[in-house]
Amino acid sequence: MQAARHLVGHAKAVHHRRFSKPIRALRRFLAENGELAETSFYDRVRHGGRGLQTTLSLEAFGVKAGLDRKGGGSEGARAAKQLDVLEAWVARGFQALGCTGHDPLLVLVDQLEQVWSSDRESDNTVIGLLLAAKRAVQTYGGAVRCVLFVRSDIYDALQFDDADKFHSDELRLEWTPEKLGEVALLRARASLGEPVSSGELWGGIFPARVHGQPADEYLFSRTLPRPRDAIQFLNLCRDAAHSRGAKRIAETDVVGATLQFSQWKLLDLAKEYLVTVPFLDRLFVLFQNTGYVVIRGAVATRLAPFTRALHSQFPSYKNALTADGVVEVLYRVGFLGVLRETGVSYAGSGQLPLQPQENEFHIHPCFRPALNAENPTGLTPFDAAPQLRRYSYSSDNTGVVAQIAGGEVRFGQSRDFELLDLLITTCQRLLRTLARAQLPGGAHNQLSEQLSALVARTVELRADPWPGDLIEYVSRAATYLDELAHRLAESGLGTARDEGIVRALVSSSELLHNEIGGHFTGYDDY
Template structure:
């Protein structure tokens, strides 16, 4: 225990969401960890922040919006259901849905800029007003936009004005409602917006805002609150991207945007200009070091003490759990994002506090592991409920079984459930295939793929599993909830048995080739094939990778092919030919299958 502090009773790692964290003071500048994504947004180099739920998007957003965050003025926009419905319903004859939604977003952003200029001209520039700012004030009054309205009300007024071409533009020298003879609704709306945006641009230019102070920053967050799997939701988000790109070009360096979008939403977007946003994108990723930094900063804040990392991970928490350093144990069993880390840490603290202990023990961490795993399995299904409502039904494929699975095992388990899944989720039959299931489970972080001597989970620039990648691991986060804890030892034992079969078969064949050699060229070729198989088995052994049943059958098929080749060369009754067939049958039985023995056959039964 940290001297003088009742550590567990006072220890607290924060709330699950950035809004409440801000209320509790844990997003203050002293506690908030300014990661790379935050620094890139603050500098203006990136404007499109993409991350999974709980990865810290809203924390960055709220930190930028704080008084000591972004040095300039900020406008925070968080659409609710009513605002989302209004945008989804907005249509204009003569333009695409994406373009229509971009126009209503441009209206909202222009009005926010006009209101900002009307309020800040004296404070920022020492002037009572200017002609251009006066025109904006007149526009706001004439169109009922002078008040601090809800986003829904602003959208409703803008939609009515753009669809009927009756925005009052008198402030900009246009007396009547603006129309273009024979033009579509979309063309008329676009022309009205151009007049308004010209007025905003003139005001920024007349005040020299781009040169005299930091830009106005639009922060748009919580888009998942208005997202559904339909074309209008797609257009809502796409339209926002197009509008943000447009206004930063139109208003120059006087404004910037920062859009915070969940990865599962952004990755579904498909529109012609998507390639124009790559330079604006940044994806939030977290390392164990980053999460340790978050944990330490929050522990210090809650305890009010200059806690060291050694004290946190050696006195408040136990030094190790099941022989593994505690921090590695914890962060290796959570998805790499701050929300999961905070929840796991708080669970450990709660278990210890319920027990009445002054510090967190190894037993407390183990009990919290069970609790946390159940939470996260439920949370994962909810996180992807909109895009993949079938996800919860897939978890049953991995219950009470080993966490190590092969593509073949997944295919077998899926086939048992295919009909029920297709009946229960008829709109998703294209995704509900073995390959589709593997892709979804990998992207969700539920499965990792064996690659390059290690298990790789989704995140950052990792590519999805390819056709030749056949070994997968359930993430340690979900294993306790699935009752997969006891199977690691069993898998190792089974792997040792399978390796022994392959090693033994190759050794017996080598000895036989020494005693009963074939003609020189044939002997050399056959021995080379056997040694190749043995070398691959040894390589997998040194990597700790147990061979799969499919790979065992592949070795058996290889032996069968070698035997067929020898028989076709006239060595039908040679001891090596017979031994190859015997070893092939033995390996196939071990793998749980049968192999044909007819001449020239290398098919699996």
């Protein structure tokens, strides 16, 4: 129908042969079926579909008896007969005009995900459209070309006999950071209406660096690899600068836009896959306030408390609501990437499916700010300043002399400093154990930084003439070590409780609590 409309207008405007027989017949056909009026393409497609479900008037082509419901046969057979007649006359129209000296009619079809719902019927709709596009090219001898934009996960899920025949027609669109940078540059030129170089964009309009990274690298590593997401992030940065009356985007504008963009994209991801993965938004809670490194076993631990409720809400998805099923779904939608020899791989063209032995996954940087998961693990730094007691220690910090605030002198506070020394040597021993441990992702560095910071804080306190309540400080440090063990085990990042760095942290906590003389609640009480 669209090709017929094109021919009628094209014959008059370009070839000046509006009244040749095939063109006259097509124009009469369009008029009789109400297709000559200027309406949107969407409305014409809907109208044409309804016509095929009932009947089309084909008298313009010399077919006197309407191929309607009275003609008998199935609805599909009647539609096929009508299409055969229409296609034949459209082909004659192209032949009569001899449209070989200019570009063909190009039909672009997008947003197929809106008619696809991961069932056989919607699969057949998309498969039928693919086959129809190939048939149009063959029927009209290249005078019509069709380009279908299909989301890769939908296309890869289609199963039909002629799928192999489309390989030569496939073109996978891969949006690398470099290509997204080109899009950003083109948009900047169009927006400003003047030439803009890459150096002017990154270092002039945008800051040169954000959090120590090149600005373009910072931005495009935090978006899903598609232009609309990148443009939305850039516009959000621009709006942040505009809200403070600035003409150039500052680093603070980009950083401020990062959280809001991340929150938008987390919501958008759930909406995008609402039809095929209706439980997707329920899974995000499993990754809030944790590290971005995710171990397969930890997913099972986090999922367990919610499994019964999820199975009750989504009974038809029970097979997917397992630890392995959840990991597979989150990888497929781009929420998780898998660590491989070449680095972290996110789902896309040429990527292998997940393998059973693959164990370490990373949350995509796009979603980390919204989930408060911007560090490899959920380990938090030690922040426990000791409470000020009513006495201070002598400046040589031998622990032998103490001066009461009122001026009276007393002796015998050395045990507190012995506890500080024990804490320092304990943490140093843990650092040596950690050097031999195998922690995934950036967990090794993060834990090393936390322990080193605790050592540095304790050494500073050792030299402080007014250190405060040191027993409480060591007690809280001991509890902190046990909390680190708990978080590592909970995240699946450490080994079993009875070995490795987790065991070392628990043992160190026990040792310190025993030296203090307090009750140790311990790992088992969490």
